[in-house]
Amino acid sequence: MKTIILGLALLSLVNSALAVDRVELDDRIRMLTGKFEALQAQPDKRIPADVLRKAQGIILLDTTKAGFMFAFQGGNGVAVVRDKWGNWSPAPFLVAAEGSFGFQAGGEQNFRVILLMHKDSTRQLINPQIDFGGVARGTAGDNSSGFEGKFNPPRQAVLVYSARSGFYGGVAVKNGSLAPADNDNRVYYGQYVSMSDILFDKKLERTPAADDLAEKIKTYSEK
Numbered sequence: 001m002k003t004i005i006l007g008l009a010l011l012s013l014v015n016s017a018l019a020v021d022r023v024e025l026d027d028r029i030r031m032l033t034g035k036f037e038a039l040q041a042q043p044d045k046r047i048p049a050d051v052l053r054k055a056q057g058i059i060l061l062d063t064t065k066a067g068f069m070f071a072f073q074g075g076n077g078v079a080v081v082r083d084k085w086g087n088w089s090p091a092p093f094l095v096a097a098e099g100s101f102g103f104q105a106g107g108e109q110n111f112r113v114i115l116l117m118h119k120d121s122t123r124q125l126i127n128p129q130i131d132f133g134g135v136a137r138g139t140a141g142d143n144s145s146g147f148e149g150k151f152n153p154p155r156q157a158v159l160v161y162s163a164r165s166g167f168y169g170g171v172a173v174k175n176g177s178l179a180p181a182d183n184d185n186r187v188y189y190g191q192y193v194s195m196s197d198i199l200f201d202k203k204l205e206r207t208p209a210a211d212d213l214a215e216k217i218k219t220y221s222e223k
Helices: 003-019 021-041 049-052 119-126 182-189 195-199 208-222
Strands: 057-068 072-081 093-101 107-117 158-162 174-180
Touching: 021 057, 021 072, 021 107, 021 208, 049 208, 057 093, 057 119, 072 208, 093 182, 107 119, 119 195, 158 182, 174 182, 182 195, 195 208
Parallel strands: none
Antiparallel strands: 057 072, 057 107, 072 093, 093 174, 107 158
């Protein structure tokens, strides 16, 4: 656990050093939006519209795993939540870290969409360290998620979809966590802002890149 926490701290520092301007952060939102669109274009992996419509929060998470014996996986993401009128919030940035030990070699990239199905689960996003493992654990996997009418998701607080395997549930970030990317959020919004400021308190307006993400979510919720 100490190794994971240290890795998260180091990744946060690297992330802070690299995210030097708003243009780069806009590009990150657009990149994640593009990966979401690519996932939705695959019939055997896409999130069914009726499931997407019920989501109260969405995290788009892009991770890279590399290592030999001990593997470290880190990455970046964004989150949005739905208000009581059905409108999507501005997008804060997240940083992810995960550690695992065992025989493994090489590298791997993975894109995940984490759906927060209940209002209570969206409130976890304001925590300094976000762990969805407990609420996601036990969700059964099913690769037929893309076929409308053939899949009834369990009544879980968190559902996880992967560009690699479709719906697989399980733990969103096994043995690791998500955390707010505070420096990225400060750079992007021009001031220090908390996750609550961005997601729930209506202190900020959505940027054009976040508008585009919200529009894509709406489009795929209606298909």
